[in-house]
Amino acid sequence: MAKIKRKSAVPAPKAKPIQPDDDDSGSDYEVDRHMTLTKVPKTVxxxxxxxxxxxxxxxxxTAKVSESEESSEEEEDDDDVNLPTLTKGQIxxxxxxxxxxKRLVLNVSNVNFSTSKEEIEEHFRKAGRVKSVRIPKKRASGFxxxxxxDAEGFxxxxxxxxxxxxxxxxxxQLSESGKKKSHQKILQLEKKNDEIRKMRKKNRAKPEAKEVTLVPKVQPKVVERDPYLDKxxxxxxTKKEIKAYKKKTSLKAKFRNVALKGIKV
Structure with missing residues (x-):
């Protein structure tokens, strides 16, 4: 009988036990080994x-509403710009x-950081005489x-x-003199500026406020006339006037001669 050779059974490699990660592995995050996915609930x-x-x-x-809101905001900005000034009584x-x-101070915001004091002063000379311009050194925004x-320039x-x-x-906008302003004073100034804006909107119907413009009033120059040169x-x-004049003079001469001769006419 032929002998059957048996295959030698190769031993299976032993599975290495999974060791937990040490805390000093260098990772900053802890990852869960088993993640369970939860279903997101559906909305209505x-x-x-x-x-x-x-x-x-x-x-x-929704598109129409957004467009109308944008247009209304633009109109409000335009209305805020093209307003008459305050009347003397309101000021x-x-x-x-x-x-x-006694100090008539204004707050000028949205100014370019590169704009100088001289440029600001020259711009406000259109309104009147400028006493001083102050640009804070430490500022987060341009103002x-x-x-x-005087009150007229203000x-x-x-x-x-x-x-x-x-x-x-x-x-x-309106401001007050003084370096530091408390939070309460800032809120009061904002309230006053809102009131000024409302008053200026109402002044559209007041001719007294409408008459005040930045265009200087030019008075006509009185020219003195020379009594001899400007006569x-x-x-x-005319020929007719000369003839009539001659007739008058000739008649007067005749009457004079007759009167001298003693003849009564």
Whole structure:
């Protein structure tokens, strides 16, 4: 009988036991070995979707609302810019609420960081005489303080709100003198500026406020006339006038001669 050779059974490699990661492995994150996925609950809109036509109408409505809001914001900005200034009486009432009302200070915001004091002063000379310009050294945004010399310039300076200075559209608002302002004072100033804006909107119907403009009033020059050089030139007499004059003189001469001779006419 033939002997059958048996294959030698190769021992299977032993599985290495999984050792837990040490804390000093250098990883900053701990990862879970087994992650269980949880189902995200569906929303009402996903579970009960609207018909296509209804969805289209809703999209159109929302688009119209957003457009109208944008246009209304633009109109408000335009209205805020093209407003008449305050009347003299309104300025007097506002100055009574300010502690140091002898100094007529304005806050000019949205100013370019490269704009100099001289440029700001030259811009505000359109309204009147400028006393001083102060640009804070430590500032997060571009702004400056302009002090006007008199109430007339202070009144006209509000018309520069919305004007362009060095490529920026500046904002001109009421301010108070003093370096540091408390939070309460800042809130009071914001409230006053809101009241000023409302008053300026109402002043559209007041001719007294509309008459105040940045265009200087040009008075006509009185020219003194020379009594000899600026005399009116008389027209030369016509032929008819000369004949009539000669007739009168000749008749007068005749009557004189007759009177001298003692003849009564």
């Amino acid at each position: 809109a996903e579970e009960f979707p609207l018909p296509k036509q209804v969805r289209k109408e809703l999209v159109k409505r 007097a009432d506002i100055l009574q609420t300010i502690k140091n009302n 400056a303080f302009v002090e006007m010399l 009144q006209k300076a509000f018309l520069l709100h919305g004007s362009y200075l060095d490529g920026r559209q500046i904002r001109v 009116k030139k008389t027209k030369p007499p």
